[in-house]
């Protein structure tokens with residue numbers, strides 16, 4: 086895993102946007118996997134800005150979101166479809182028919198997973214997957230003890246995830262306890278992965294993911310198996326990493342190498 090540590094969330098958002106931008110500019114028909122939640126908001130703001138200022142077009146891009154709650158309609162204020170519409174899709178030139186979010190209101194939610202996998206395969210697979218991480222180490226909604234070879238399916242959320250996300254729901258409001266999520270295998274099949282995290286509340290999950298054993302108790306540790314994953318974190322999220330100094334040193338060496346041997350091989354396909 087490549088670990089990049091940033092002094093603040095703005096520089097983290099800007100670097101992650103550089104990576105997404107170079108992917109899309111090199112392959113305008115890229116297939117991008119997207120996450121919701123607080124973490125990618127800075128990245129999405131930056132992409133919207135670059136769409137306006139840098140000629141960054143999403144017209145040929147296809148997207149697949151990681152997950153969606155089961156039991157709330159797509160136009161519900163807290164659905165992940167609404168989140169994506171409000172925070173990204175409505176502000177860029179992406180074609181709505183090229184954006185996919187799992188259907189949390191399907192009559193039979195058990196059928197959504199296999200159909201979603203087929204859509205991803207038909208699109209040629211995911212070139213670049215954007216991830217956040219839960220305080221319990223989940224990626225997508227693959228909660229602790231999820232199979233490391235799981236595919237898209239219905240998952241029951243843990244009490245911790247329900248509590249973490251309760252801030253978005255009113256006290257009397259129905260809060261979903263189930264979600265449809267890409268599986269860990271689905272995520273690992275992406276050609277390139279970036280995982281973003283900031284804040285001290287993510288420090289333990291980041292430590293377990295990067296330096297802990299490969300273990301279903303920390304689903305994000307499965308990323309240790311992926312050949313091209315970059316972790317972009319701020320100092321607070323990096324605070325429990327033992328080899329923090331080493332990752333910074335690796336970053337400096339990489340920068341030197343890139344300066345010497347451009348173009349970098351960053352983009353995938």
Ligand code: F6R
Pocket residue numbers: 119120121122123124125151152216217218219220223224225226
């Ligand atoms: C969201 C998702 C989740 C979040 C994670 C972190 O689509 O898949 O894994 O990335 O729960 O959430 P935030 O960013 O709100 O801390």
